[in-house]
Amino acid sequence: METRPIMTNAIEVKNLTKYYPATGSGQAFLAVDKINFTVEKGEIFGFLGPNGAGKSTTQRMLTSLLTPSEGQIRILGHDLAHDAYPAKGQIGLVPEESNVYTELTAWDNLMFTGRLYRMSKDDRNARAEELLKIFGLWEKKDVKAENFSKGMRRRLSIAMAIIHKPALLFLDEPTPGLDAQSARAIQKIIRQLSKEGTTVFITTHQIEEANQLCDRVAIINQGKIAVIDTPEKLKQTFQQVQSVEIAFTGTPEGIKEKLTALPEVSSVIKIGDKWRLYNDAPPILLPHLVKFAEEENLSILSLNTLAPSLEDVFLQITGQEVGTIKVPPKPNKKRRKGGKR
């Protein structure tokens, strides 16, 4: 066997916890609850969760903008609590807001960031030109960012985050609220960066984005990581769990509890006028459903069985609506730690 050099991980997080302290107007709040994960170098790692799950809080701790209440963070081998300086120079940050200086031109925004990261003048100029061309902003380089659309600002914000060629790039929900074209362009750039060796940590509440972009995904809900795996493995994990979507003519009292009580049903979510029933065996469930409709004097408007999607995995774990959620049993096979690269 060949000997391989000891690899340091891009991110190592142990027991990371954040309590926002009580202030005059609010109570103390546990936003991130003892999470653990590791991101290998070169991965695109997705942090997927609904609004308020603790994604930004986690990312802000990883980028040293927020002090953790407990736990350890190592970024590229450096302990963030004691040795943040070398780590900070190697990370790039695209925050939730497109924080460009609107009073400055695209060019000046990039020059400012380049100087902040101590790039030489030649490097700055060359890299800024390269990035503005890649991001389709070259013609607008002397236009103040206040005249930019949201998509253009976001692109500029990403260009600013990578001007110094960071080894590790953090993006906090980079695509929501953008037109489809801008969103696609950004996803393409993220893939390209990853090919060039950049490790990417991306938070999102968009399942499709995580599915298409990420090597591995952590699903976070109410401050806890529910599961971490590749999108494919996540889907497989839930493979035996399928769902049936059904719509009735009415909504009698306690329908949700009654549906949940049907055989083989692990959880129930209401989606629009439809009920989605997660279950291991639709063939067993379907007759019971028909019987249930008869007993309740309901007609069935529509009935579909659905193959598992990452969305199912996500809803199963995070659907706040589902008070009675039972997370399906984990399969016995050992889960692989890293994504295939």
Added chain:
Amino acid sequence: MKNFSRISDEFAQAWTVTLKDIKVYYLRPGMIMFGFLMPFFMFFSFSVRREMAAGEGMSRLLALTIFFTAAAAGPFIIPTERRMGTYDRLLAAPMSLITLLLGKIAVGAFFAIAVAAVASFVGIVFLNGTVAQPALMVLGIIMGAFTFSAMGLIFGSIPTSNPGDVQMPSTLIRWVLLFISGVFIPLADMSPVARAVSYISPLTYAQDLMNHAVLGMGELNLWLDIIVLFVSGILFLLPSIKLHKRGRVLGY
């Protein structure tokens, strides 16, 4: 060698922050209003109907503009940056907090120095003032500008993303300091109690330093003025550092 290059890096970064802020914020209405117009307005409204020698007027105008203008920048710029989300860029960059604070202090200080230059011009041309010790005046302007900019930064460091939250208290405190500091009423004319109170305000020493420079005489020892200004400028950094750490715990 490595340490030296780190230090020169940090200075360059502070300077980068300063230049950027000059470009972005100097022409903002908030800065013009609170930093530039306000001190002149205050000066003229208080000097009207008062017999005052030209030199005395100029010395007061200088102390007042440096004080008010320098301290106006911090409470305006930092909360604005927090609200825009751009402050995270600075906090995430590979530089120490002190470097960032120094960069921000320089922003207010340079603004005050520029305004003081206008004030000197007004004083010399329109009030026919003469300056006893021009070099000391320049030194006093620079020292006062940095010290009071550092003071303003304390307010800017309060964890909030709304400039309005800190504008009020910072303006109020500046007004209070103005009235207890021998700017409008000279130290020599004060009652013993008022005079004792005035000694807690760094502005007292800045005004006295200006009197030394412009009039060629002050109530206090010149070196005392210089040392107090210098030391309080450094001490003003401490609450700012503490408040920034607090902000990082609270999540601002």
